Amino acid sequence: MDPRLVRRVQAVIQEFGYRPNFQARALARGRSHTIGLIVSEITGGNPFFSEIILYFERAAVAEGYEVLVSFADTETNPDHIAQCAARMQERQVEGIAVLTFGMEEQLAHCAIDVPIVYSGADHDLPGVRNVRINYLPGYRDAVRHLVEFGHERIGYLSGRLSWSSLRTRYDALRKAMKLNGVSLDKDLVAECDHTWSGGAMGMNLLLNTPKPPTAVMCCNDVAAVGALKTLAARGLQAGKDIALIGFDDLTICQFTQPALTTIQFAPRELAGLSFQALLEEIQSSAKKTNFEYKTRFILRESTCAPRN
Amino acid sequence: MDPRLVRRVQAVIQEFGYRPNFQARALARGRSHTIGLIVSEITGGNPFFSEIILYFERAAVAEGYEVLVSFADTETNPDHIAQCAARMQERQVEGIAVLTFGMEEQLAHCAIDVPIVYSGADHDLPGVRNVRINYLPGYRDAVRHLVEFGHERIGYLSGRLSWSSLRTRYDALRKAMKLNGVSLDKDLVAECDHTWSGGAMGMNLLLNTPKPPTAVMCCNDVAAVGALKTLAARGLQAGKDIALIGFDDLTICQFTQPALTTIQFAPRELAGLSFQALLEEIQSSAKKTNFEYKTRFILRESTCAPRN
DNA sequence: TTGTAGGCGTTATCAG
DNA sequence: CTGATAACGCCTACAA
DSSP, X not given: OOXXXXXXXXXXXXXXXXXXXXXXXXXHHTOOOEEEEEEEOOTTOOHHHHHHHHHXXXXXXXXXXXXXXEEEOTTTOTTHHHHHHHHHHHTTOSOEEEESSSOOHHHHTSXXXXXXXXESOSSOOSSSEEEEEEOHHHHHHHHHHHHHHTOOOEEEEESOTTSHHHHHHHHHHHHHHHHTTOOOOGGGEEEOOSSHHHHHHHHHHHHTXXXXXXXXXXXXXXXXXXXXHHHHHTTOOBTTTBEEEOSBOOGGGGGSSSOOBEEEOOHHHHHHHHHHHHHHHHTTOSOOOOOEEEOEEEOOSSOOOOOO | OOHHHHHHHHHHXXXXXXXXXXXXXXXXXXXXXXXXXXXXXXXXXXXXXXXXXXXXXXXXXXXXXXXXXXXXXXXXXXXXXXXXXXXXXXXXXXXXXXESSSOOHHHHTSOOOSOEEEEXXXXXXXXXXXXXXXXHHHHHHHHHHHHHHXXXXXXXXXXXXXXXXXXXXXXXHHHHHHHTTXXXXXXXXXXXXXXXXXXXXXXXXXXXXXXXXXXXXXXXXXXXXXXXXXXHHTTOOBTTTBEEEOSBOOGGGGGSSSOOBEEEOOXXXXXXXHHHHHHHHXXXXXXXXXXXXXXXXXXXXXXXXXXX
């Protein structure tokens, strides 16, 4: 094209402040260039999903997409996630990424006629795209670390096991323990809430058992920080009196006292993988990469040998 | 209408899986029912903005709007916020809410032809809607609390003062101190970063001064938690050896050791006020409510009388 | 009441 | 290669 003409057009665009109307374009071309992102609503400010949104949006914008975000209230309203998906479809999203890591059961039962990608869904359905989460490496190394310290009574601070997300982690932990020649005593499993206060309560329960655990693994970092609070209140110290391991590797792990040993579950990578998978699905490209995220053990200061 | 007919229509809708096309509707009616939300990108997972997005979205959906979220990278790319606003306008948003609390300077210089609402913008421009933040009550009560304990050497752990957001808090603190008959010694101001690690570094700087402060106020909770880490590393304890006060009232404040005394800056209310203001602006209703958020002092365990 | 034409802003197609 | 025109799906206004 004539560069002179291009300039003149640019000038006129500036002059009149012309902006293309995306809705009209979308209507005409049959493509909205919009995708939906569904994350879990988490009360009490868990920073995990904040980063998921940030990195997902970054990836999407880089590819020319805009993102419609919904926080699915899987806790108090089982239908909510389906409503979110419905709203998104009315907006003609070209696909939906679900990053609730096992809270998406309700979605399986309703008709969605755009590409959809799950992340950490517990069963690999044949027709459904799913970013697999390999929980094992992180749990395996974490348990091995504890076993090498000589721990035999390892406890688990879990969220509600009726939620598949938490059930999956529980199962992965049991498998990891079996691999390391130890077993998970049911009395040492505290089923609370995967929140700050849930962790605090759960640790109290575990410490009140007749023979408390010498090491405790937590279903996420937020619960682990709650557990730290309980320990402090009882005059105990993680990394000295009891071993404590979290899950997620939130930034705060580096700033707790002691710094929290944990299993990495990086939002940036998870968001990236999920978007890539969705993009493949939308472009219905031939290759179907088998996306998998591997958890990783992160050693810091909150573990120690068993006390007495 | 004939309820029988309504039913039949509903049935057919079910039958054929009809969904209205929002883009077409928007085009025809000239209303997109979409609004934009711009928040700050914060590195290292600050949970504050996560809640802002959650509650803003809830409020918007309740009024029939969908939300386009952007994280403005005010740190490394000053133009980014303007690009975000431009993208939103191409999507025909009916208005834009900016919740960056003083990081929005770049936006003032570019033409935006939809209603826009700021939050905590430091100067009240005449034509611009702004949810005012009243920093004083929180700071006033916090400083009074310290003065009643007998503190005279009060330090401030700040983010970079070249950013108006942090400058505003700094000014509010100085005013609050003056009201309480004390003054802020410039040697006791550590200008670092409003992040976990920034707080840790800043506290180190303050403790290395010839005459360290006996109490330290922080520009946010995240920095305060970082400061706690430094204190622990030096064998000091907040609430015993030194008084520490945060800002934001994140949930984590209740789970630090000791629980963090802070100034409340509630994301839920801030998001709600901002949405209400934007709604008034969009509906160009006659009444222009003067929305203001008042900070509030929250007493917990991290303060104490000055040591020796 | 029921039905139909015209237009929203853009793209794509098809003559010229 | 340029320029006119139909179509995208829905809404509104007007006519029957």
